[in-house]
Amino acid sequence: MRIGIVGIAGRMGQTLVREVAQTKGCVLAGGTELPGSPVLGRDPGEMAGIGPTGVKIIDDAAQMFGNVDVVLDFTVPAALPRHAALAAQGKTAYVVGTTGLEPQHFEALDKAAHHCAIVQGYNMSLGVNLLAGLTRQLAASLGDDWDIEIVEMHHRMKVDAPSGTAILLGEMAALGRGIPLDKNAERGRDGITGARRKGAIGFAALRGGNVAGEHTVIFAADNERIELSHKATDRGIFTRGALRAAQWVHGKPPGLYRMADVLGMAG
Template sequence: MSDMRLIVAGAGGRMGRVLVRTIAQAKGAVLTGALEAPTSPLLGQDSGVLAGLPANGVALSADLWELAKNADGVIDFTVPAATIANVAIAAQRRLVHVIGTTGLSESDQAVIRSVTAQATVVQSGNMSLGVNLLAALVKRVAKSLDEDFDIEVLEMHHKMKIDAPSGTALMLGQAAADGRGVELGQRAVRSRDGYTGERRNGDIGFATLRGGTVVGDHTVIFAGADERIELSHKAGDRALFANGAVKAALWARDKKPGFYTMMDVLGLSDF
């Protein structure tokens, strides 16, 4: 089979540049397009040079419809508005759409789900192998422990991150809720300030830290009487997310239209 032709959305950003470097080294994949916002001052620049590589002849463009004519998939770590704008085009062009964008609303998620009858979408709050293994473990532990164990999700990211809690934190919270058999939206506590009263049994709490250049630290705490279980993952380089995203794109290439997650890619959906 020929190499999978991939477009990187947000190719001028931090994650986009890492993806360009990752695809350049990946077996079975080749960069065929580099997408940026229409207002970006980087439009027209060579994506390889921006990523610290030799020139690759793939210039940054704002026209996904045109880029998609010669592509098999798009990897999208951008912002919600850009991702939702890309969803319809990717579906119409029958591109595999790998979505790592965080901060998506419920209505955004509904838009993404609406195209999966005709499009192949792989979405995850985190594309790393380790984090998805962590989520599987969190689900299993939450299922094993009753509400005598309080669940708290702690995350820290670099000071430039614009959404909170992180997509990974929410993914871990969802794993805990799935293990408990409850709706996360009804049990999540995303902030505490002032006189809050006692913690309610069964709540799933979130705490957010921002500072420095932290790529991503996540810990899920199960706190019981006189004992505490902590499951953690610490990311040291964005390349691990890029590697996972490329793996997801290659995995999805021959899959039927539908909605998939990294749990499917890694064979962890039934863990």
């Protein structure tokens, strides 16, 4: 299976290069960076420390999308609409791990998914997706007298908050309770906020050091508390999940899929 990577010189891009090299049945077939990047023309394998791959980094995303089977994207939300359109144009399978997505980005994915198979995941880790499933189950089992708080911590360079994974966990908690997250989320408490709203789902974001990702879902009632936690210590867990998604989505009919589909946990 021919894999292409957009943003191949970034931290996640380089980690993906190494993961592709270790994944049976996969080969790196293309990689892009922005026009004017100093890495254009270089071999991404040499940059990633695995030796030459025979691939040269280019700035023509359309060319790459047309010459690979699956494209992996962990870049930025602003780039997603164009990448989704290119995937649709070439009927190229597309795996999206970009976080910080807003409604217009999901609209672009929905539109493209009429023509190609797409896997979108806030977090590609198996453990996180199991955590999401447990969060939904507990939220469905416990009444709204149990307060739900989601706490996440990431490295100092992360630019969006709360994290995509925290939002996923909030969505699963809301789904379990049968309520819309957007009308029940509480974020960024500061000053005199008043008492906590019954049934609200709270978020807190911490930033510091080189933390790959830590998430805790707290269910708190009078005199007792349940905490579900996941801690990532290496970005490799995300790239392994992305490659698993790529292998799963290759050859699938057009549609917008989630990691729950990839892992057989949908529903």
